Amino acid sequence: MASMIDRYLLRYFLAVIDQGNFSRAAASCNVSQPTLSAGVAKLEASLGRQLFTRSNRRVALTEAGARLVARARRIEAEFLQAEREAGAARGAGRLRLGILSSTPTRWTADFVAALPRDAGEVELVEGRERELIDRLTRGRIDAALTIVRGNPRFAARVLFEEPYLLALSAAHPLSARELLAAEELVDEPMIVRRQCELLGETSRHFTARGVRPFFPARTTSDDRARALVAAGLGITVAPASFGGEGVVMRPLAEFDHRREIGLLASDAALLAHPLLERLADGVAAPAP
Numbered sequence: 023m024a025s026m027i028d029r030y031l032l033r034y035f036l037a038v039i040d041q042g043n044f045s046r047a048a049a050s051c052n053v054s055q056p057t058l059s060a061g062v063a064k065l066e067a068s069l070g071r072q073l074f075t076r077s078n079r080r081v082a083l084t085e086a087g088a089r090l091v092a093r094a095r096r097i098e099a100e101f102l103q104a105e106r107e108a109g110a111a112r113g114a115g116r117l118r119l120g121i122l123s124s125t126p127t128r129w130t131a132d133f134v135a136a137l138p139r140d141a142g143e144v145e146l147v148e149g150r151e152r153e154l155i156d157r158l159t160r161g162r163i164d165a166a167l168t169i170v171r172g173n174p175r176f177a178a179r180v181l182f183e184e185p186y187l188l189a190l191s192a193a194h195p196l197s198a199r200e201l202l203a204a205e206e207l208v209d210e211p212m213i214v215r216r217q218c219e220l221l222g223e224t225s226r227h228f229t230a231r232g233v234r235p236f237f238p239a240r241t242t243s244d245d246r247a248r249a250l251v252a253a254g255l256g257i258t259v260a261p262a263s264f265g266g267e268g269v270v271m272r273p274l275a276e277f278d279h280r281r282e283i284g285l286l287a288s289d290a291a292l293l294a295h296p297l298l299e300r301l302a303d304g305v306a307a308p309a310p
Contacts, residue, residue: 029101031065032094034058035073039091043081052152102160116143117297120154120166123217125283126263127245129167133301141297151219158288165292167301169219170284177290182307184262186220186279187271191254196272203275204231211256214240215247220279224259227277262308271308 037047037058048058066073073087083091121130130146137144147154147163154166158176170178188207190197196206204227212235218224228235238256241247244264251258252268261281265271285302287293 027065027068029098031061031068032098034061035065035087035090036094036098038062038074038081039083050152052156116145117165117295118145118147118163119298119301120157120163120168121146121148122154122166122168122283123148123150123242124215124219124244124261124264125167126266129301129305132304136300136304137297144297150217154286158286161288165285165287165295165298167283167305168286170282170286173286176286176288177293178284178286179293179302180282180284181302181305182284183280183282184308185273186224186259186277186281187262187264188257188274189248189251189260189264189269189271190257191252192268192270193254194257194270197270199272201273201275204228204233204277207235207257208233211236211238213238213247213250213256213258215244215258215260216240216242217244218260219281220259223279224277227274265308 034047034051034053037050038044041047041050044059044062045055048055051058053061062073069086069090071086072084073090075082075084134144134146147157149157151169154163154168155173157163158166170180172178188202196202207228214237215221239247239250241250244260247258247260248264248266248269250256252266258264259274259277260271262271263283283305285293285298287298292298
């Protein structure tokens with residue numbers, strides 16, 4: 023089967039089973055839902071069997087789909103093991119570290135600046151949360167500084183928890199307020215942080231309260247977003263650690279989202295790596 027069927031098709035198939043529906047499966051595979059649906063249809067055509075019965079409310083395995091599950095998982099496990107072994111051989115003496123895009127650059131810069139001369143090779147790979155989880159799963163990175171959500175596949179070390187707050191220029195008229203409501207921000211332009219893991223929740227929060235702001239900038243760079251906020255171009259919602267010179271962080275009423283920042287690794291022993299200990303020591307919770 024492995025020589026006849028592309029691996030990505032089996033991954034799509036397993037994702038639908040693990041996630042329970044096609045939309046969540048597509049998100050977990052970092053593809054659009056039409057792409058994933060087309061892949062599952064291609065797999066069904068290759069096998070000459072329907073693998074799922076679909077309705078508006080649920081997705082269920084057919085008899086043929088149920089027979090395929092164990093073999094697909096076995097094939098995927100063998101692929102992952104081979105990738106881990108190849109990665110270990112290539113990366114002997116090298117630490118491949120994933121860095122969440124929405125963490126402050128200063129954490130990584132301070133870590134690199136303090137590396138001892140005999141530290142060996144350190145490879146930094148930036149990505150969104152799902153991208154880092156995928157790379158960890160495939161053995162393409164050894165550990166990640168990212169959001170910790172209790173994923174049972176990985177060993178975790180939580181470093182701290184932080185809230186999502188409203189970021190404003192220090193010169194903004196509302197910057198002295200201790201608490202702000204969405205309704206007060208109806209005329210405020212907002213900077214869109216495209217890599218924000220709460221982008222959807224933030225949009226729904228404001229829309230539900232009748233706030234549909236003008237977006238003067240959209241960026242995947244938090245450094246650029248921070249500079250634009252400090253310059254007074256607009257406000258944005260961000261983790262507390264987003265704050266910096268010229269930017270103040272204030273609570274947003276009825277927006278109680280938080281995140282745990284920490285280290286993830288496929289091997290618990292790796293969390294005791296001296297370089298990861300050094301990184302953990304340098305990553306500090308934002309001041310309240």
